[in-house]
Each structure stands twice: as structure tokens, then as C-alpha cells.
Amino acid sequence: MMEDPTLQxxxxxxxxxxEDHIVRVVAFKLRAAGFEVIEAFDGEEAWTRLRDTEIDLxxxxxxxxxxxxxxxxRRIAADDRFAGVPVVMLTARGFRLDPEEFAGTGIVEMLDKxxxxxxxxxxxxxxxxxxxSRREAA
Amino acid sequence: xxxxxxxxxxxxxxxxxxxxxxxxxxVPVEADGPRWxxxxxxxxxxxxxxxxxxxxxxxxxxxxxxxxMAGTGTIVxxxxxxxxxxxxxxxxxxASNGVAVLPTAELVGEGSLAMLCSAARLDETLIRSLAAEAxxxxxxxxxxxxxxxxxxxxxxxxxxxxxxxxxxxxxRLAESYEELHLLNSLIDGLVVGGDADExxxxxCAELAATAGYGWIAVLVDEPGDVVSDELVLHGEGAPxxxxxxxxxxxxxxxxxxxxxxxxxxxxxxxxxxxxxxxIGVLLAGGRGGEAMSSVELTLLASAAGHLGxxxxxxxxxxxxxxxxxxxxxxxxxxxxxxxxxxxxxSQRVAELSRDLAAAIGLPDSFVRTAxxxxxxxxxxxxxxxxAVLRKAGRLDDDEFALIRQHPQTGYRILKDIPQIRDLLxxxxxxxxxxxxxxxxxxxxxxxxxxxxxIVAICDSFDAxxxxxxxxxxxxxxxxxAEIRRCAGVKYDPDIVxxxxxxxxxxxxxxxxxxxxxxxxxxxxxx
Numbered sequence: 001m002m003e004d005p006t007l008q009x010x011x012x013x014x015x016x017x018x019e020d021h022i023v024r025v026v027a028f029k030l031r032a033a034g035f036e037v038i039e040a041f042d043g044e045e046a047w048t049r050l051r052d053t054e055i056d057l058x059x060x061x062x063x064x065x066x067x068x069x070x071x072x073x074r075r076i077a078a079d080d081r082f083a084g085v086p087v088v089m090l091t092a093r094g095f096r097l098d099p100e101e102f103a104g105t106g107i108v109e110m111l112d113k114x115x116x117x118x119x120x121x122x123x124x125x126x127x128x129x130x131x132x133s134r135r136e137a138a
Numbered sequence: 139x140x141x142x143x144x145x146x147x148x149x150x151x152x153x154x155x156x157x158x159x160x161x162x163x164x165v166p167v168e169a170d171g172p173r174w175x176x177x178x179x180x181x182x183x184x185x186x187x188x189x190x191x192x193x194x195x196x197x198x199x200x201x202x203x204x205x206x207m208a209g210t211g212t213i214v215x216x217x218x219x220x221x222x223x224x225x226x227x228x229x230x231x232x233a234s235n236g237v238a239v240l241p242t243a244e245l246v247g248e249g250s251l252a253m254l255c256s257a258a259r260l261d262e263t264l265i266r267s268l269a270a271e272a273x274x275x276x277x278x279x280x281x282x283x284x285x286x287x288x289x290x291x292x293x294x295x296x297x298x299x300x301x302x303x304x305x306x307x308x309x310r311l312a313e314s315y316e317e318l319h320l321l322n323s324l325i326d327g328l329v330v331g332g333d334a335d336e337x338x339x340x341x342c343a344e345l346a347a348t349a350g351y352g353w354i355a356v357l358v359d360e361p362g363d364v365v366s367d368e369l370v371l372h373g374e375g376a377p378x379x380x381x382x383x384x385x386x387x388x389x390x391x392x393x394x395x396x397x398x399x400x401x402x403x404x405x406x407x408x409x410x411x412x413x414x415x416x417i418g419v420l421l422a423g424g425r426g427g428e429a430m431s432s433v434e435l436t437l438l439a440s441a442a443g444h445l446g447x448x449x450x451x452x453x454x455x456x457x458x459x460x461x462x463x464x465x466x467x468x469x470x471x472x473x474x475x476x477x478x479x480x481x482x483x484s485q486r487v488a489e490l491s492r493d494l495a496a497a498i499g500l501p502d503s504f505v506r507t508a509x510x511x512x513x514x515x516x517x518x519x520x521x522x523x524x525a526v527l528r529k530a531g532r533l534d535d536d537e538f539a540l541i542r543q544h545p546q547t548g549y550r551i552l553k554d555i556p557q558i559r560d561l562l563x564x565x566x567x568x569x570x571x572x573x574x575x576x577x578x579x580x581x582x583x584x585x586x587x588x589x590x591x592i593v594a595i596c597d598s599f600d601a602x603x604x605x606x607x608x609x610x611x612x613x614x615x616x617x618x619a620e621i622r623r624c625a626g627v628k629y630d631p632d633i634v635x636x637x638x639x640x641x642x643x644x645x646x647x648x649x650x651x652x653x654x655x656x657x658x659x660x661x662x663x664x
Contacts, residue, residue, distance in 0.1 A: 024307075024308050025308065028311070114315060114318045114322060118316060
């Protein structure tokens with residue numbers, strides 16, 4: 001079967017977490033909702049994936065080995081190629097970012113773990129909508 | 139499409155992909171006959187276009203289907219240059235049967251190609267060149283291919299099963315996360331002494347959203363002081379109150395169960411237990427005909443477990459609170475008994491203080507404190523001799539000194555009870571005056587605790603508005619004028635206008651009732 005180039009590209013989400021059960025749950029939920037999902041298990045691996053594939057939204061854990069969520073978000077925000085790619089971050093309950101840490105990271109939302117997969121899907125959709133209307137307005 | 143059919147379509151696609159690798163077209167065979175694949179691209183897959191597109195091949199396969207499907211690996215040459223290999227794999231849940239149809243090298247030589255191309259409306263020259271380029275296997279290679287087809291078929295089904303079990307693990311994992319999240323948010327709301335109505339409502343909303351219910355209902359056996367109504371309902375389309383009761387009875391003692399009703403569809407029912415006995419029922423439904431799985435029932439049961447713990451705690455707390463208030467009221471009744479002229483005074487000051495604190499806009503906890511502080515403000519009068527309290531004439535200096543001790547006496551009585559520490563300023567300082575002329579400490583303006591400034595106005599107002607040993611009640615306008623005159627002298631000038639703006643209807647009813655009781659009692663005494 002040949003790929004029809006006129007077919008619309010699926011919205012692609014990069015899911016990053018060092019705990020593979022989290023990646024599996026999130027990927028399962030997002031794929032079942034029709035999204036394309038790329039998986040990565042630390043920030044550095046995520047960065048490589050970002051450069052090979054067109055990504056519409058990054059969903060990342062904060063605490064990870066090698067490169068953490070904030071580090072990844074900061075790199076994304078600093079690179080013109082990924083300008084405007086929204087980052088949703090999963091954090092342990094009670095984790096709070098200082099506003100100055102938040103600044104210049106492209107993080108649009110933080111979600112507490114343990115999260116509800118249903119709510120997570122809703123928030124991904126909402127942030128994608130917001131992102132596209134922002135791009136259209138620009 | 140039912141899940142079983144979807145599953146088999148996915149399996150066919152996977153098997154078809156594998157079989158295409160050996161140059162064959164996979165034709166799944168169901169009980170009612172072969173299911174020919176849809177031709178998607180005649181050039182990329184000329185074999186598929188030829189085999190699925192040529193009616194004579196379909197007819198030949200139909201004719202000899204029983205023979206082909208007789209055993210797995212059976213090879214039948216259905217026409218010169220077109221071979222069919224049957225593959226039958228009995229699966230645990232669902233058999234997967236099909237035929238791999240493939241062109242062999244003989245197709246080009248023995249002449250049926252021209253006929254087939256015209257039947258399938260394909261360009262013969264093009265197909266002939268594609269077939270030549272493809273290096274079709276000779277007839278002699280068919281036994282080896284048959285083994286390969288069977289292996290590929292089996293391997294593809296194996297992969298399919300793995301993928302499915304992986305997905306079912308992921309689905310279960312996602313459901314567990316959902317449950318964990320629900321329980322976490324319920325625990326967040328488990329604040330003892332918090333608003334039970336509010337907690338039940340938010341718990342129902344959370345459960346409805348998580349498990350996809352149209353409605354959730356909680357029936358509480360003995361609402362008492364804990365919840366405002368025996369029924370807490372979330373969502374639309376729930377059965378009536380009496381119907382819910384009937385359903386709850388139908389479920390009996392089961393910890394969790396589903397009842398299939400004709401009118402309302404399937405309804406999940408979980409017993410809410412607290413302190414080892416049933417104290418209520420959690421009901422959920424409105425899933426639009428969708429069956430309830432064990433996952434939803436487990437979720438319902440864990441939510442009911444948490445509700446049970448919460449309700450039980452709330453009930454214990456309410457009991458404790460009622461006992462505490464009862465104790466205070468008993469102490470207050472002891473003072474009232476000493477002097478029928480002040481009967482009901484404490485309760486009236488309590489209610490006025492509560493209303494005034496609320497009118498000022500203070501938080502609920504302070505409003506409650508003001509109520510209790512008003513109730514016990516005169517408790518120190520227990521230490522004042524009855525002769526002094528009931529004396530109709532003028533008090534001499536010694537007698538007045540005894541009266542003036544009641545704030546400290548009250549403070550000493552109550553100070554060792556930790557639960558009422560907050561009330562103490564109202565007891566000790568309710569006779570302090572804004573200008574510093576009061577007692578016992580002679581505090582002035584904002585040195586006087588706010589609670590005491592509140593109780594002080596209410597105390598004076600009630601004293602002036604009711605009959606006393608030494609005089610009769612004064613008219614309302616006169617009392618108001620006196621309080622207004624004393625704003626900034628005896629009373630906090632900021633609080634006075636708020637007090638004068640209050641509604642005194644409830645107070646007047648209370649006053650009238652107490653006055654009736656008082657006259658009866660004084661009449662009996664005389």
C-alpha cells in the first residue's frame with residue numbers, strides 16, 4: 001500500500017517519562033484517541049526525537065535522569081525550529097515552580113501525578129486547540 | 139462493528155501483509171464464504187488486482203473451496219498458473235481460516251494470463267512485464283511455499299495476540315490510574331468537620347466523570363446533623379427518590395452489585411458501611427445502555443468505601459459537637475435557674491452575637507465562636523450569691539463588687555477546657571468599655587478583643603430589651619438611641635451601625651417566648 005501524500009498528517013505528541021508504565025498509559029490513551037505518539041525515556045532522547053520528527057505537543061515528566069523536564073522545555077523554547085510547541089509537564093504532587101523558573105520554558109500547563117488519563121487527554125486537546133488558535137492569530 | 143469483528147479485520151490485515159511477502163494474496167474465509175480484498179492500488183499490487191479482480195478466479199475458488207479448506211496446507215491449482223493454498227488455524231477464541239492465492243511461473247507461459255487480464259480489466263502488456271520482473275515461483279516450489287504460508291499465518295496471529303494482550307494490559311493500567319486519581323481526589327476532600335454536603339456532591343461529580351455515569355446518587359440512612367438531606371444527587375436522568383430506595387432494597391446486603399432494569403438500564407449499587415454497619419447506599423447509572431464491567435463496579439465499591447469512612451467520621455464529629463454544645467447549655471441552664479429574670483438571656487445573647495459576627499462578615503468559624511461565647515459569657519454568675527442576683531433594690535458597694543467578679547470567675551471555670559479556649563475573650567472582656575471605663579482590666583478601644591466587643595453590645599441590648607428585677611423592658615427606639623449614644627463610649631463605633639442595621643424578628647420571637655415562660659414561673663413562685 002502506498003501512503004497518500006494528500007492525507008492529513010496525524011497530530012503528533014512526544015511523550016517523555018523515565019517510568020515506562022507512565023509512558024505506556026499515556027501512549028495508550030492518546031493513540032486510542034487517534035494521536036500519533038512518539039515515546040522517549042529521558043530529556044536527551046526526547047531532544048533527539050524532536051529533531052527527527054515534527055511534533056505538535058510535548059508531554060513530559062519533570063524528574064528524569066540525564067535531562068529533566070524543565071531543562072528540555074528550556075531547550076525547546078530557546079530553539080527557533082520549535083518555537084510555539086506547547087509543553088505540558090507532569091510533576092509529583094505538591095511540586096511547584098517559581099515563576100522565574102517557569103519563564104521562558106514554553107510550559108503551558110502542569111499536571112499532578114497521579115493523574116487521571118481522561119483529564120490528561122482533555123488537557124492535551126485543550127492545549128492543542130489553544131496553540132492552533134494562537135498560531136492562526138499570529 | 140462488534141469488537142470481535144474488528145479484531146478479526148485487524149488480524150486479516152496483519153496476516154495479509156505477511157502473506158503478501160511470499161507473492162500471494164490472502165483471502166480470509168468465513169463461514170459464509172471467502173472475503174475478497176478490496177483492490178487499493180493495481181500497480182503497487184498487481185497480484186491483488188489480478189486475483190481479486192478476475193471473476194473466473196473467484197468462481198474457480200468458490201467451486202473448489204471445500205477441497206482447499208479440507209486441511210491446512212492443501213495445495214490446489216485452481217487454473218493453470220494460479221495456485222491456492224488453504225490455511226486453517228483453530229484459534230482459542232476464533233478460528234482464522236483463509237486461502238493464499240498466488241500466481242506461479244506457469245501463468246505467463248500457459249496462456250490464462252490474457253483471459254484473466256481482460257476479465258480484471260487490466261493492461262495485459264503491463265501485467266506481463268510486471269509478472270516477468272517478479273520472477274514467479276514454479277509449480278514445483280508450491281509445497282515449500284505452503285509450509286511458509288502456514289508459518290507466516292501462525293506468526294501473524296501470534297503477533298496479533300501479543301499486541302492485543304499488550305493493549306489490554308495498557309487499558310487495565312489506564313483504568314487503575316483513573317481509580318487512583320479518583321481515590322486521591324476523594325481523600326483530599328476527607329476533612330473532618332468539613333462540609334459533608336459539599337464533600338458528597340464533589341465525590342459524586344468526580345465518580346460520574348471518571349466512570350462515565352449519567353447520574354450518581356447517595357442515600358444516607360440517618361442524615362441527622364451530618365447532611366442536609368437523605369439524598370445527594372449528581373447528574374440528570376436519575377430515577378425518583380422512592381424508586382432509588384426500592385433499588386437499594388433490592389440490592390440487599392451485597393457490597394456491590396449491578397441490577398439490570400428495563401426502564402433505566404443497568405444500575406450499579408454499592409453499600410456504604412461505617413463502623414461495621416450499613417449507613418447508606420451509593421447508586422450509579424445512566425450509561426446509555428452500555429454494560430457495566432467489573433472495573434466500574436470495583437471503582438464504585440472503592441468510592442463507597444471512602445464515603446463510608448467519611449460519613450462515619452462526620453457522624454462522630456456531629457455527635458461530639460452536639461454533646462459539647464449540650465454540656466455548655468446545661469451549664470448555662472444552671473445560671474438561668476438562679477435568676478428567672480435573666481431566663482433565656484444567655485441564649486438570646488448567643489444568637490445576637492452569632493448574627494452580628496455574620497453581619498460584620500467574619501468567617502464561619504468566628505461566627506460559631508461568637509455564638510458559643512455569647513452562650514457562656516455570664517457563666518461566672520454561678521459564683522455570685524442568689525440574694526445579690528435577685529435583689530430588687532439598689533446594690534451596695536460590696537454587692538456590686540461581687541457582681542463585677544463574674545467575668546473572671548467565668549474565665550476561671552472555662553479556661554482549662556481546651557476546646558473552648560477561643561471563647562474566653564468574650565467571657566473575660568464583655569464588660570470592658572471602648573473608652574477604658576469598663577472592667578475587669580480597663581482595656582480600651584482595640585485592646586478589647588473583637589469577640590468581647592461583639593458580645594458587649596449584644597449583652598447590653600438584651601439587658602435593656604428585657605424585664606429585669608430592677609425595671610421593666612425599655613422600648614426598642616429608646617434602646618437603639620442609647621446604643622447609638624454610647625458608640626465610641628462603651629461600644630466599638632464601627633460595630634454599632636452594623637448592629638443597628640440587623641433584623642431583630644427572630645430575636646423578638648425568642649424574647650416573647652422567654653417572657654411568657656418567665657411570667658408563668660414568677661406567677662407560680664408568688
